[in-house]
Amino acid sequence: MILEGLRHQQGLKTLLIGRNGICSQGAYAVSDFLLQNNCLSELHIEQNLISSPGLNSLLQALAIKNRSLKYLDFADNFVSVEVMHSLKSMLESNQVLKYLVVTDLHHFQIDAQKLICLSFKSNKGLRQVDLG
16 A cells, blocks of 8 residues: 555655545554654545544544644545544644644534534634634
């Protein structure tokens, strides 16, 4: 898989892999990459059929280790309430992120929407949010 080869690209700044159908298996590989790479500043992973476990893995990697990512687009994947909890945790711990794209929030109950609003309040680094 191409994503496996990325492990050796420690200086990579931008990763554009949207609309490639990488699913959760590919998201796990990207998560591993994020845990090892401290240079990536943009990740475009939209429209990839990534389920909740894959998105959770990505967001946890960003919450735990990676502090260089400034742009994250994971729109039009399978966002669940669990993903919203992971997003909240990531936004609370990662103040480096400046631009966030996530869609389909209108599918969630008001509690999930309140959860994301609270996380926006705790993150002072965001400059632009696209909720599509």
